Amino acid sequence: MDVFVYGTLTEPDRVASVVDSFVFVGAAVLEGCHPVAGRYPTLAPGGETAGRLLRTDEIEALDAYEGVERGLYVRVDAPRTxxxxxxxxxxxxxALASEEAVTWPGSGPFAERVRRYFDDGEAVVRPEHS
Structure with a gap:
């Protein structure tokens, strides 16, 4: 599975401490979300975020690292261009003590609003092929 990474998981040593097998596919940009600093980096609607595409089959290990079960992060799918x-x-x-106010559109719990934003095609991953 390909994962768009934009924070600590852009660092090979960090990824190697989380999963056994991976490869960086290349640079990419997430259009439709911008980065937000805090205790850990996150995203907010609008703008764009530079990152990398990480390929691994060990998605459960990434979920655990990102605290999906604890509600720190939600994993969503974004179409690729x-x-x-x-x-x-x-x-x-x-949960991450973001340094700026972040509002995801719509109503309902955080995870539902993020999923709806991505499901509506508001964010896409653009690989930067060389």
């Missing part, structure tokens, strides 16, 4: 999709981890700004 070259076909297919990539997973993206979006952190709950309240």
């Amino acid at each position: 070259d076909g297919g999709s990539a997973a993206v981890y979006v952190g709950d700004p309240d």
Whole structure:
């Protein structure tokens, strides 16, 4: 599975401490979300975020690292401009003590609003092929 990474998981040593097998596919940009600093980085609607595409089959290990079960991050799928999709981890700004106010559109719990935003095609991953 391809995962768009934009924070600590862009560092090979960090990824190697989380999963046994991986490869960086290349640079990519997430259009439709911008980065937000905090205790851990997260995303907010609008703008774009530079990152990398990470390929691994060990998605459960990434979920554990990102705290999906604890509600710190939600994993969503984003379409790729070259076909297919990539997973993206979006952190709950309240749980991560974000340095800016972040509002995801719509109503309901954080995870539902993020999923709806991505399902509506508001965010896409654009691989930067050389």
